Amino acid sequence: MKRNKIFSLALAGAMLLPTLATLTGCGGEDVITLRVYNWEEYIDEGGEKTFIFDELHELDENGDPLLDENGDHIHIESDIVDDDYKAWYEETMGHALSEEGPRILDDFCEWYERTYGQKIQVEYSTFGTNEDMYNEIILGNEYDLLCPSDYMIMKLAAEGRLEKYDETFFDETIPENYYVRNVSPFIAEKFATNAGLEIRSDPDGGAIYWQDYAAGYMWGTTGFVYNPAALEAAGIAEDTLETLGWDVFTDSRFKSKITAKDNVRDTYFAALGVTYQDELLSLDRAADDYIPKLTAIFNATDDGTIGAVEPTLMDIKSNIYSFETDTGKSDMVNGKIWLNYAWSGDAVYALDLAESGKSEDGEDEKTAYLNYFVPEAGSNLFFDGWVMPKGANKKAAQAFVNFMSMPQNAMRNSYYIGYTSVISGEEFEMLDYADYLYGYYPEDEFEEGEEYDEPVDYDLSYFFFGENHAEDEYVSIPAEPEQAEKRQLFAQFPPEDVIARSAVMDYYDEAASIRINELWSRVKAETLEPWTIIVIVVSVVAIAAAVLLLKFGSKIDLFRLGPQKGYKKVKEERA
Amino acid sequence: MKLPRFSRKTLCIPYAVFLVFFVIIPMCVILFYAFTDRQMHFSFSNFLRFFSDPTKLSTIVYSIVIALITTVICLVIAYPVALILARSKLKKKFVILMLFVLPMWINFVLRVNALRELFNLLSQSEALSWLENANIFKTIVGMVYDFLPFMILPLYTTMLKIDTSLYEASADLGGNAFTTFFRITLPLSMPGIMSGVTMVFLPSMTNYVVSDMLGNAKVTIIGKFIYEYFGSDWHMGSMVALVLLIVVFVSTLLSGGFKSEENVRGTNL
Numbered sequence: 096m097k098r099n100k101i102f103s104l105a106l107a108g109a110m111l112l113p114t115l116a117t118l119t120g121c122g123g124e125d126v127i128t129l130r131v132y133n134w135e136e137y138i139d140e141g142g143e144k145t146f147i148f149d150e151l152h153e154l155d156e157n158g159d160p161l162l163d164e165n166g167d168h169i170h171i172e173s174d175i176v177d178d179d180y181k182a183w184y185e186e187t188m189g190h191a192l193s194e195e196g197p198r199i200l201d202d203f204c205e206w207y208e209r210t211y212g213q214k215i216q217v218e219y220s221t222f223g224t225n226e227d228m229y230n231e232i233i234l235g236n237e238y239d240l241l242c243p244s245d246y247m248i249m250k251l252a253a254e255g256r257l258e259k260y261d262e263t264f265f266d267e268t269i270p271e272n273y274y275v276r277n278v279s280p281f282i283a284e285k286f287a288t289n290a291g292l293e294i295r296s297d298p299d300g301g302a303i304y305w306q307d308y309a310a311g312y313m314w315g316t317t318g319f320v321y322n323p324a325a326l327e328a329a330g331i332a333e334d335t336l337e338t339l340g341w342d343v344f345t346d347s348r349f350k351s352k353i354t355a356k357d358n359v360r361d362t363y364f365a366a367l368g369v370t371y372q373d374e375l376l377s378l379d380r381a382a383d384d385y386i387p388k389l390t391a392i393f394n395a396t397d398d399g400t401i402g403a404v405e406p407t408l409m410d411i412k413s414n415i416y417s418f419e420t421d422t423g424k425s426d427m428v429n430g431k432i433w434l435n436y437a438w439s440g441d442a443v444y445a446l447d448l449a450e451s452g453k454s455e456d457g458e459d460e461k462t463a464y465l466n467y468f469v470p471e472a473g474s475n476l477f478f479d480g481w482v483m484p485k486g487a488n489k490k491a492a493q494a495f496v497n498f499m500s501m502p503q504n505a506m507r508n509s510y511y512i513g514y515t516s517v518i519s520g521e522e523f524e525m526l527d528y529a530d531y532l533y534g535y536y537p538e539d540e541f542e543e544g545e546e547y548d549e550p551v552d553y554d555l556s557y558f559f560f561g562e563n564h565a566e567d568e569y570v571s572i573p574a575e576p577e578q579a580e581k582r583q584l585f586a587q588f589p590p591e592d593v594i595a596r597s598a599v600m601d602y603y604d605e606a607a608s609i610r611i612n613e614l615w616s617r618v619k620a621e622t623l624e625p626w627t628i629i630v631i632v633v634s635v636v637a638i639a640a641a642v643l644l645l646k647f648g649s650k651i652d653l654f655r656l657g658p659q660k661g662y663k664k665v666k667e668e669r670a
Numbered sequence: 671m672k673l674p675r676f677s678r679k680t681l682c683i684p685y686a687v688f689l690v691f692f693v694i695i696p697m698c699v700i701l702f703y704a705f706t707d708r709q710m711h712f713s714f715s716n717f718l719r720f721f722s723d724p725t726k727l728s729t730i731v732y733s734i735v736i737a738l739i740t741t742v743i744c745l746v747i748a749y750p751v752a753l754i755l756a757r758s759k760l761k762k763k764f765v766i767l768m769l770f771v772l773p774m775w776i777n778f779v780l781r782v783n784a785l786r787e788l789f790n791l792l793s794q795s796e797a798l799s800w801l802e803n804a805n806i807f808k809t810i811v812g813m814v815y816d817f818l819p820f821m822i823l824p825l826y827t828t829m830l831k832i833d834t835s836l837y838e839a840s841a842d843l844g845g846n847a848f849t850t851f852f853r854i855t856l857p858l859s860m861p862g863i864m865s866g867v868t869m870v871f872l873p874s875m876t877n878y879v880v881s882d883m884l885g886n887a888k889v890t891i892i893g894k895f896i897y898e899y900f901g902s903d904w905h906m907g908s909m910v911a912l913v914l915l916i917v918v919f920v921s922t923l924l925s926g927g928f929k930s931e932e933n934v935r936g937t938n939l
Contacts, residue, residue, distance in 0.1 A: 226901035351802055357887045416802075417886030422786075431790055605708065612902050616725050619898070620890040623728040631731050638738070639924050 126214035129491045132228060132238040134479065135221040137313075139504075139511040141198030146510035148196030150176040157451050170194060175506075175531045183503060199507055203498045207491070210271060215491060224358070232256065232484060239487040240495055245478045246360070248309045250602040257308045258483040264310075264493050274310050274500040279519035280561035282311050282478075285599070309480035310496045311517030313509070315439035316476055316589050316597055317361065318469035319343065320423075320446065325352075325433045333466075336434075340376075340470035341368035343434055345410045353434040354426065355411055357418035359615040360600065362411070363404065364475055365436060367393055370407045375472035380595070389473050393598040396607035401614050408618045418619075424448065425455045427465060438477070440514030442467045442586045447513075466581040469593045476597035478517070502528075515587050519559050526559060526570055533584040535575040553579045557591040700915075703908035716909040726895070730913065733892040736806070737875040740813040744821040744870050745863065747814070752825035752862075753855070756832075767826065774819045782883050785812055789884065805885040812884040813874045820873075821866040828862025829855070872918055 139145055143160060150173035153161045160168050176192075184192040188205045200217045207215045220238075222228040225247040232241070232251070243251065251257050265275050286306040323333055331348055343349055344365060355362045368375070371392050378388055412418075416432050423435040424445040437445065445465060448455065452462035481496045483489055498504060502524035505516040509528070519525050537547040550573035560568040578584040585593075603611055623631075674680075707713040720726050751770070755763050773781060789808055793801035801808065832855065840850040876893030892914055899907030 224901070230900070357882070412888065417888065419887060422883075429790075608902055612899070612906075613723075613725075616729075616890075616895065616898070619887075620725050620729040620895065621732055622725045623731060625724065628724075628727060628731050631735060635734060635738070639921075642924055 126216050127488065127491060128216050128218050129240065129488060129495060130218045130220075130238045131240045131242075131495065132220050132222060132231070133242045135223055137221070137242065137479075137508075137512055138219075139199040139507040141201075142196050144511070145196040146507040147176055147192065148194070149510075151194045157453055175527065180503060187501070199499075199504060202504075203495060206498055207494055211490075211494065217495075237486060238484055240492040241482050241484060242312055242479050243482065244600075245305075245480070246600040246602040248305050248478075248480055248482055251482060251484070252305060252308045253602070256484055258485055258487055258489055259307045260310065260483070260493065261489060271494070271497055273497040276521050277500050277502055277505070277518045277524075278311060279517055279525075279558050281519075281558050281594075282314065282517040284561050285476075285478075286311065305480075309478075309482045310500075311478055311480045312499070313440070313512070313514040314476070314478045314517055315514055316469055316586075316593060317364075317436065317438055317474050318442065318467055318586070320427055320435045320437045320442045320465050320467050322427065322430065322433045322463060322465055324463065325430060329433075336468055337471060340472050341365065341372045344369050344436075345407070345414050347414065349434055350414055351416045352432050353415050353436070354417050354419050354423045354432055355415050355436050357420045359611055361436070361475075362408070362418070363611060363615070364393060364600065366404045366407045366411060367395065367400070368470060368472060368474070369411065370404050372470075372472045386598070389596065390598040390601070393473070393475070394601040396603055396611060398610070401610055405614060405617065408614070412618060428454060428463065429460055430463065437467075439467070439586045439589070440512065443513045443583050446583050446586065464582075467583075467586040468581060469589070469597075471596070473596040473598060474593070476594065476599050478599070479514075480517075513587075523559055523570065526555065526572065529555065529584075529588055530572045532587075533574055533578055534572050535578065536573065548576050550574060551576050551579050553584060553588075554591065555588060557594065558588065562591070562594070697915075700908045700911050703904050704912045706905060708905065716905050719906065720909050720913060726910065729890060729892055729895050730917065732890075733875045734917070736810060736813070736881075736889075736891060737871050739810055740817065740874040741821075741867055741871045743810070743814050744818055745867065748818060748821035748825055748866065749859075749863075752822050752829055752859075756826055756829035767822075770822050771819050773815075778816060779879060782812055782816070782880055785815060786883050805888045809881045809885040809889045812880040813877065816877070816880060817870040817874055820869040824865040824869065825859060825862040828859050828865075832858045868922060871921060875917075876914070 142148060144158065148160075149158065151170055153169040153171050155161050163169050181192045187209075188202050189209050190205070200219055204215050204217060207213065222231065225243050228241060228243055229247060229250070232238075241251075248257075263269060264272065266272060267276050283306075286309070287304070319336070321336060326333060326336075329348070336343060339346055343353060344355065355365060375389065375392060378385055382388075416426075417423075419426070423432070423437060424441060426432045427435045427445050428449045435445065446467065449460075449463040449465045452460055454460045481492070481499075483492045499508065500518050502518055502520035502522075505518035505520075505525065506528045509516040516525065533553075535550045537550060541547045552571040553574040554569070554571045556564050556569045556571070559570050574584055575582075579590075704716055705712060705714065707715055755767055760766070789801055792798045836854050836858075837850060840854055845853065875891060876896075878891055878894035878897060881887075881889040881891050881894065892910065896907050896910050896914070899910060
């Protein structure tokens, strides 16, 4: 979601306006319009590299389609986009599935018309950061559906800018309510308890919970992508990372080999982790108030905390290679850095990319195997969710959320963007999807007599039954041990113990926001000594004086002070 | 019905409209935001916060210094090039000029990205590994690379216009190369220097794409500052923008950009 930011940065720098890539789906006469404002590259956009296309075509090892002798794509059968899937598609959209990968927005329009008898078109635009989106909203741009992250949802809700979802949206007996029937119980619980946080400054006085305002879309954790081969070459044992946890940011062995995020939210969070690691580790995990305590530490913005975090941030700045939003993945792949603080979806992308032996631009690189770890002391659990700003077309917006929540569609989106959908599926369809992506059946892959790792049971019960599931409510997929411990599977479907130690970000109120921004500007910018400022200002003035002197140099005449002997100076006449 | 008479003034209307919508109104909005607080009440608090915060003052000074260094390096490189090109009798000097100007035709983000990769490659060798953390150095190289054509072109066009008979006159009157340069070339190329300096100095104070990509986002110049404030606090962001505007105004004043002198005409690209 946070990819390709540098290009929007460049554009924003050019015109101080956010980029609005407006795509319009379907259309016609007498239609209603649904205005959706989503992250860049955060929905299935059709064509190659989509779930449906990739499943139905033969691909080479880089994921590009192979061609037959006539230059056509080679069609194959798929285990997951099978006859059932095609039948479902035909029934839902009213026409056969196109093997070339349809756009999900077009599919929505067709489904909406079939279901509600009303033509609809989608005006789809994208943003690069939560803050850009927020600016658009307060400038008065009107949308029906937005997809901000957790803390921004809270901010918007607390400021009274959002519509509540209808009560009927949560009625499981209505057939079109795909969201409520398919959402993971774990996500639903997190939303209902709001991860222990309440939105504090409710305009009406009561506590407001984000489940009333938001329906989930994608979720994940933050952690570190690391390069085990590079660590080994430097003589650092892999388990050192586990021991160090957040301290990798300040450990001198990783000097210039680690990156932080170039935004205050994520880097402040990480600095809190570094500063309070011991305290976080000493919390009693079995206690009822563990999550509230953890969340409170990771969301502290009082002056004392800021004072304690500031030196840590300075240490981080001097130890890291760069603050980045976008370049970390490619620097990781080409071996420039060893550790990259990353969102789990980006981590999966980086791991896949390194494994394919290609750079982001498709150039050949050495194949590298990267891993992902989440500090033992706790980390960040984030959600991106659909919310409706005031004045939205609620009926169409909620239908859109429901459509995206059909497990078959959740797979498509999740496959395209690499993040994990909040959908688990009534029939556990997303378990099939996880199994299709990561299921490990060595007896099918290896010849008899060959050695291989025994698969391990990767427990995903919490996601399908909720965190407090009963003993007999158990689902798992067979996984390669490495995948389960530290690779894509671990990043995309984190195990329960990682979730159990993750905190959701709160939003900063106005005063906190000012304090944090001042802190960030002190960290990012150089603060010079007063005398340095004075010296520089004086020299700048001196240079300015010199410029003036040069400009009128011909009048002052620096190089010939007087007329030569025998000559008289006559009054100059200038044209 | 009488049609309004078409005069040359009518031709100004598009520009006037442009001026109102893209210059005057935005300026007023900046001014408004800079002197209001979040409740939209008139307030000097942003002003006071700006001038009492050493970080913000430092950033302004820091940006000026980076921009100055960039400008000086550009001038030192560009002046001899422009001089040689303007004086040479080469028939194909157009080609040489193009070599300097061509990079401007390629997308600038792309070029900076390429430079970043080049530095990465260089810093892999033992001898140049210091490059890895030389963020300010890399930023300045990037700025110079980016803005050099903006220095060469005005200098070149100004020098082309210097009447060669002046050089002959200087030679006839016994002037040596040194005198000729300081008495003729330098004073007459001054408008070109001024316009080149303006075109390099001002953008290099704010071009944070270069400092982000080549300085690993560890070099913060004033443009980045404004961008970051506009993510959360428009009022402070506007105040920083306003201060920058004043710095720009003063430096333009110094370089004579507001004078309607004849010899300035045609040298600004």
